[in-house]
Amino acid sequence: MLLLFLLLCVCSQVYSQVPVPADTLKIDSLNEAHRQVEDLSGQYDIGDLVRAVLFPKRPPVPKNRKSSGIIVVPNIASNPTIGSQIGIKAVAGKKFGNDPNTLLSVGATSASITTKGIIYFYISHNIYTSGNKWNLQGSLVAAKTVTPDYGLGIGKGSDKSETDNILANPGRTPRVLRAQFYNFREKVYKEIKKNLFAGVGVSFDIRRKIDERDTANSLTPYNIYSDRHGFPRDHYMANGLLFNVQYTTRDNQNRAYKGIYADAGFRVNQTWMGSTKSAVQFTTDFRKYVGLSTRNPAHVIAFWNWGSYLVSGAVPYLELPGTAKDPGSRSGRGYTVGYFKGTKYNYSEVEYRFPILRNNFISGVMFFHLQTANDEIGTKLFQEWQPGGGGGLRILFNKVTRTNLCLDYAWGKYGAKGFFLGLNEAF
Structure with missing residues (x-):
């Protein structure tokens, strides 16, 4: 309710207190390559609004004062799958060392509980040391989950057998x-x-204590797949080694205005590490950001392609690549997690990002995406495609780290649609 009240006050506060910048960029003379850095003096975020509404007589924050890169917000949601959710989420950003070329390091954590008994806790980080000599990426998750399952593949049916049709679940x-x-x-x-x-x-x-308690018939996509590939129905482990190559020129990890990000690598699940089955997967992640305006760099066209391909072995059903199974779980807005999945999966998205207010406090996005996956009834990768798309608003939570509150409405095939709330861009 406090956030809603603050947003209702924005029209009376934003333009009266923030001058329109003549140019949003300035040159950092310390950078021999003349790298551009943001001038934040003309931007407005939630912290500015809170001070303007709750402390109108307090002097403005000096321009040379260092702002905090930490954001803490309630984690509230509601839908038929999870029930009503309450929790807390925090995001932090910081540059380490004195090298002006060092990329922004970001971290996040969240804890939540729902009325249907779902408990979820995670910590994640993406840290660059001074001068970008080292990059550490990681996460820790502990959860009691309720996962909707829509079958294997991309939604194409089969006339070969009833079992294959149940596995593909075309409806x-x-x-x-x-x-x-x-x-x-x-x-x-x-x-x-x-x-x-x-x-x-x-x-x-x-994963432990896997249960389909609401299903009387044992012929379900999960059980059929698990039995075919030799996985126990009630538990499994997928443990492996990761080998990656990454190239990045993004100017910001949270909301890039320019540059590219590319990562490719192999995951090698090993039974000697406790994995139920051995497997080799190849994964690619490519993102490109094209600025459309030199005066206001917040006008951006962003492109994203993510794919994961089984090379050998077998992967557990719930670990198959698919919708929102990317590292940030943000792909395929409009569909639930794992709506489409297969041993081979590819995802592409284009998004247009644009400012609405001149000080970037409120901006907008429009996006469109395509998904394709194989299945076990003859459908090949890139043979069938499923679309989705939508639009949304962005509220600038922290101008130092470019952290946005993201409010998106998206839809897809089979009546799939939904409202998606998050911190930071989908990619």
Whole structure:
């Protein structure tokens, strides 16, 4: 309610207290490459609004005062799958060392509980040391989950057998899987050339007490797949080694105005690490940001492609790549997590980002995406596509780190639609 009240006050506060900048960029003379850095004096965020509404007589914050890079917000949501959710979420950003070329380091944590008994806790980080010599990426998750399942593949039916048709689930009839989920992932990258990193890491994915208690028939996509590939129905582990190469020229990790990000690597699940089955997966992640205005760099066209491909072995059903199974769980807005999935999966999205207010306090986005996956009834990768799209608003929470509150409405096929709330951009 406080956030709603503050937003209602924005029209009377924003333009009266913030001058329109003649130019939003200035040159940092310390940077020999003349790298551009933001002038924040003409921007307005939630912190400015809170001070203007709650402390109108307090003197404005001096321009040379260092602002905090920490954001804490309630984590509130409601939908038929999870019930009503309450929790807290925090995001932080900081640059380490004195090298002006050092990329922004970001971290996040969240804890929440829902009326349907879902409990979720995570910590994640993406840290660059001074001069970008090292990059550390990792996360820790502990959760009691309720996962809607819509079958394997991209929604294409089969006339071969009833079992195959149940597995592919062309009508997208939802089932629900409950489980305990634990994940630990850590990757360490070393800069081997300017903007180019090589990395290694580990990932442990553990699910216990997997249960489809609402399903009387044992012929479900999860059970059919698990039986075919030799996974126990009630538990499994997918533990492996990670080998990656990364190239990045993004100017900001939270909301890039320019540059590219590319990461490619192999995940090698090993039974000697406790994995139920061995497997090799190849994953790619490519993002490109094109600025459309030199006067206001917040006008951006962003492109994203993410893919994961099984090379050998077998991957557990709930760990198959698919909708919102990217590292940030932000792909496929309009669909729930894992709505489409397969042993091979590819996702593409384009998004237009634009300011609405001249001080960037409120901005907007429009996006469109396509998904494709294989299945076990003959559908190949890139043979069938499923679209989705939508639009939304951005509220600038912290101008120092470019942290936005993201409010999106998106829709797709099969009547899929929804409202999505998050911190930071989808990509």
